[in-house]
Amino acid sequence: MIFNSLSFLIFFSTIFFLYYFVFKENTKIQNWLLLLSSYFFYGYVNWRIIPILLVSTALIYFTGIAIHSTKEDIKKSSWLATIGVLLGAGSLVYFKYFNFFIDSFSLVLNSIGLQSNIGTFNIIMPLGISFFTFKLISYIIEVHRGKIEPTIDFVVFATYIAFFPTIMSGPIDRPNNFIPQLVRKRPFNFDLAADGCRQILWGLFQKIIIADNLAGIINGVWGDIPEQSGSTLFIMAILYSFQMYTDFSGYSHMAIGVGKILGFHITKNFNYPYFSRNVAEFWRNWHISLTSWLTDYIFMPLNIKFRNLGNLGIILAIIINMIVVGFWHGANWTFVVFGLYHGLLFIPLILTGAIFKKKKLKVNTYGAPSASDVLKMIGTFLLVTFGLIIFRSENMNQFFTYVSGIFSNSLFTVPSFPDLYVASITILFIIIFMLIEWMGRESDFAIAKIGKSWNTPRRYAMYYAIIILIMYFGNFDQNQFIYFQF
Amino acid sequence: MRNFIYKIVAVTLPVLGLLLGVNYFGDAARLFDDDYEKKIATIILDGKNATNVANYDDRILQKEIITDANQKPAVIVIGGSRAMQINSAFFPDTSFQNNSVSGASIEDLISIYQLYKDNNKLPKKILIGVEPWTFNDNRGDKRWESIGESYYKFSGKEIQQKKTKEKYKELFSISYFQNSVKFLPKVLLGKSDPEPTMNRDNRLLTKLSDGSLVYGTAMRDATQVNIDSKINAYISPGPVYGLENFNSISDIKWKEFESVIIDMHKNNIAIEFVLSPFAPVVYKCLQKDYPLVLKVEDRLRVYSAQNNIKIYGSFDPIKCKLDKTFFYDGMHVKQEGIIKVIKANDSLL
Numbered sequence: 001m002i003f004n005s006l007s008f009l010i011f012f013s014t015i016f017f018l019y020y021f022v023f024k025e026n027t028k029i030q031n032w033l034l035l036l037s038s039y040f041f042y043g044y045v046n047w048r049i050i051p052i053l054l055v056s057t058a059l060i061y062f063t064g065i066a067i068h069s070t071k072e073d074i075k076k077s078s079w080l081a082t083i084g085v086l087l088g089a090g091s092l093v094y095f096k097y098f099n100f101f102i103d104s105f106s107l108v109l110n111s112i113g114l115q116s117n118i119g120t121f122n123i124i125m126p127l128g129i130s131f132f133t134f135k136l137i138s139y140i141i142e143v144h145r146g147k148i149e150p151t152i153d154f155v156v157f158a159t160y161i162a163f164f165p166t167i168m169s170g171p172i173d174r175p176n177n178f179i180p181q182l183v184r185k186r187p188f189n190f191d192l193a194a195d196g197c198r199q200i201l202w203g204l205f206q207k208i209i210i211a212d213n214l215a216g217i218i219n220g221v222w223g224d225i226p227e228q229s230g231s232t233l234f235i236m237a238i239l240y241s242f243q244m245y246t247d248f249s250g251y252s253h254m255a256i257g258v259g260k261i262l263g264f265h266i267t268k269n270f271n272y273p274y275f276s277r278n279v280a281e282f283w284r285n286w287h288i289s290l291t292s293w294l295t296d297y298i299f300m301p302l303n304i305k306f307r308n309l310g311n312l313g314i315i316l317a318i319i320i321n322m323i324v325v326g327f328w329h330g331a332n333w334t335f336v337v338f339g340l341y342h343g344l345l346f347i348p349l350i351l352t353g354a355i356f357k358k359k360k361l362k363v364n365t366y367g368a369p370s371a372s373d374v375l376k377m378i379g380t381f382l383l384v385t386f387g388l389i390i391f392r393s394e395n396m397n398q399f400f401t402y403v404s405g406i407f408s409n410s411l412f413t414v415p416s417f418p419d420l421y422v423a424s425i426t427i428l429f430i431i432i433f434m435l436i437e438w439m440g441r442e443s444d445f446a447i448a449k450i451g452k453s454w455n456t457p458r459r460y461a462m463y464y465a466i467i468i469l470i471m472y473f474g475n476f477d478q479n480q481f482i483y484f485q486f
Numbered sequence: 487m488r489n490f491i492y493k494i495v496a497v498t499l500p501v502l503g504l505l506l507g508v509n510y511f512g513d514a515a516r517l518f519d520d521d522y523e524k525k526i527a528t529i530i531l532d533g534k535n536a537t538n539v540a541n542y543d544d545r546i547l548q549k550e551i552i553t554d555a556n557q558k559p560a561v562i563v564i565g566g567s568r569a570m571q572i573n574s575a576f577f578p579d580t581s582f583q584n585n586s587v588s589g590a591s592i593e594d595l596i597s598i599y600q601l602y603k604d605n606n607k608l609p610k611k612i613l614i615g616v617e618p619w620t621f622n623d624n625r626g627d628k629r630w631e632s633i634g635e636s637y638y639k640f641s642g643k644e645i646q647q648k649k650t651k652e653k654y655k656e657l658f659s660i661s662y663f664q665n666s667v668k669f670l671p672k673v674l675l676g677k678s679d680p681e682p683t684m685n686r687d688n689r690l691l692t693k694l695s696d697g698s699l700v701y702g703t704a705m706r707d708a709t710q711v712n713i714d715s716k717i718n719a720y721i722s723p724g725p726v727y728g729l730e731n732f733n734s735i736s737d738i739k740w741k742e743f744e745s746v747i748i749d750m751h752k753n754n755i756a757i758e759f760v761l762s763p764f765a766p767v768v769y770k771c772l773q774k775d776y777p778l779v780l781k782v783e784d785r786l787r788v789y790s791a792q793n794n795i796k797i798y799g800s801f802d803p804i805k806c807k808l809d810k811t812f813f814y815d816g817m818h819v820k821q822e823g824i825i826k827v828i829k830a831n832d833s834l835l
Contacts, residue, residue, distance in 0.1 A: 020487060188487045188490070190487070190489060190490050193490055194490065194493070197494070220719070220722050223722065224718070224722075227718075416711075416715070418715060418719060418722075460496070460497065463497055464497070464500070464501070467497070467501050468501075468504070471501075471505070471660050471663055471664070472663075472664060472667060474660070474664075476660050476661050476664075
């Protein structure tokens with residue numbers, strides 16, 4: 001069930017009615033409703049994956065209590081925390097990476113002349129496992145660090161893990177942010193709900209008009225790379241960067257918007273990453289809930305461990321961190337290379353100290369950025385785009401075919417599009433989208449404040465215009481969200 | 487809370503109204519204009535060509551034409567869109583009607599034949615445009631249900647009621663909205679009805695008085711680059727049109743095919759098969775990914791030899807000496823291509 005579907009509309013309307021009209025005074029029953037609806041949502045496609053979620057949740061729930069009860073005995077508590085983390089990480093490794101490791105191991109054995117007959121297993125990867133596993137692990141670590149008390153109420157804990165707007169593709173909320181929200185009363189908040197509606201609308205615009213139309217243009221090209229001109233491959237790489245962004249950011253906006261209607265503040269996931277002026281800034285603004293998670297639990301401990309090595313220590317910590325970022329996306333060497341590539345991009349920033357500088361964007365009297373900032377943004381965008389070619393490739397051969405295709409004699413020919421009309425309209429919408437993003441870059445999401453001070457008819461006209469644009473130009477073939485596969 | 491609900495309703499209701507209004511009045515597929523096919527049929531039966539036609543129900547149109555025609559044709563063509571280019575020019579001294587419908591299935595072939603039977607207008611000769619997907623059980627195309635009662639009558643099966651409520655679902659469809667918006671200006675300007683003309687080649691799609699089809703200028707004058715792109719799109723990732731899950735030649739459909747041929751023979755009708763070629767690149771793809779297409783042709787050749795039925799053409803463009811310039815897209819042959827296919831065998835003329 002995806003957000004931009006009729007089935008979700010019916011599902012969510014039912015929950016909304018029960019949540020606010022039937023159970024409005026009772027937080028406990030509201031939580032039960034959220035838990036049951038989250039499990040229904042999760043098991044809607046394949047109910048067989050529900051036990052995996054339930055068992056993982058229960059194990060971590062009890063481990064959390066056990067860690068707290070042994071907090072006086074640091075050794076025991078640490079052991080329990082290690083077991084908890086291993087339980088979470090183990091399930092992720094098993095379901096997501098087990099076959100990859102077997103394949104890679106076989107490959108190594110074969111490459112040194114040893115015959116390997118190790119077969120892979122038929123393992124079905126539960127949807128959203130990378131997201132809810134990270135929630136489970138952060139819960140254990142936070143309890144162990146004493147930052148939060150373990151949750152005694154199993155319904156609260158299970159709802160935090162399975163919360164339906166975020167279970168499939170995040171944002172990955174931290175327990176200290178989300179669990180308190182489940183415990184307190186959540187009366188209907190008009191401003192928050194209205195804000196949520198606007199954010200959903202903005203997410204739909206990104207997903208249906210830009211990402212899904214781009215999917216139709218790009219997928220065909222990736223299926224037939226050798227036949228494409230260099231210019232076509234170059235344009236498609238750029239368009240893929242926008243598809244990736246609008247697809248995932250669109251999803252995140254919808255998830256956060258749905259959460260707001262139910263009275264929750266979900267962690268922000270994107271902060272206008274394509275206005276970043278270097279790669280470090282980009283990663284501070286892209287998939288924020290993942291990168292901050294990894295910063296806290298991977299980068300910081302490594303950085304402390306390597307602190308005696310100076311810049312080399314930071315470089316090592318960053319590279320390992322970025323490889324984990326890449327590998328988190330999937331069991332494929334392309335993701336490892338993607339992470340390594342981004343890690344390497346940090347080196348000049350570390351050596352020049354630019355990584356530590358957080359300069360605010362300055363604009364001129366017309367609201368435009370300076371020429372040097374624009375150049376930096378374009379440069380960063382192109383570096384990110386190059387990385388996304390690795391990310392999108394099925395294997396490194398495909399990546400090399402793609403890149404050598406770009407840098408061929410046909411780079412300066414006229415690019416061809418499978419459907420010029422759709423491509424032109426979508427590119428126009430990307431330009432409009434980026435302008436709106438620029439105008440609204442100080443807000444949580446681009447249209448959060450646009451039109452708020454307008455009179456009602458003018459404001460409603462804007463909403464109607466967005467809805468009609470979505471209806472007319474949107475692609476309703478219901479392309480799944482890219483991040484569902486991770 | 488009440489304020490929130492009011493505002494949601496205030497935003498939703500006009501949008502819903504717009505959706506319903508555009509879908510009903512724009513009505514891209516003419517679902518809510520019950521007379522549309524009759525208007526086309528009236529023009530055709532009046533001996534004129536009908537242009538400015540789009541998204542009509544092929545099956546209903548054939549029913550109207552067969553039922554209302556004053557005379558019975560001597561030669562008819564029953565097939566899919568790939569047989570629609572066969573026109574009366576090939577049969578200059580005899581009455582001719584092309585009753586092909588797009589995406590024809592075995593049920594369509596049977597239904598149209600049965601319509602002729604029911605109206606006592608059986609012709610002397612029937613050209614059947616046979617398609618590989620005629621024998622694909624997993625195609626899932628239900629368009630034949632528009633004239634399904636004729637199929638059930640021929641097969642002796644119990645009549646399944648057509649789901650007439652299905653079309654009302656389209657009122658709420660956003661995809662339908664996107665198409666209907668494009669038709670709305672024509673509807674508002676009163677230019678949505680089919681227009682009679684004596685011209686053969688028109689700007690928009692034209693159904694000729696003999697039932698054959700002439701594409702509009704966009705299709706006729708497309709550049710080779712554009713055509714190549716359509717050909718590539720035809721075999722782009724995903725199942726090829728009509729051949730999804732084509733795992734075996736369906737015994738049921740083959741038997742139905744045989745039974746209609748036997749019935750035609752019983753009624754002293756001469757039968758000939760026409761196999762329309764695919765574009766060269768597409769055929770290569772079919773050879774590799776859909777070998778059953780080749781088996782269908784082989785089986786048809788064996789069957790036609792056993793039953794003394796002539797076959798014109800082949801799914802293989804090389805056998806018909808057609809290169810990619812003879813195609814509108816991956817599967818539709820231009821008029822010049824059809825002439826080459828048919829003229830290769832003089833007995834048809």
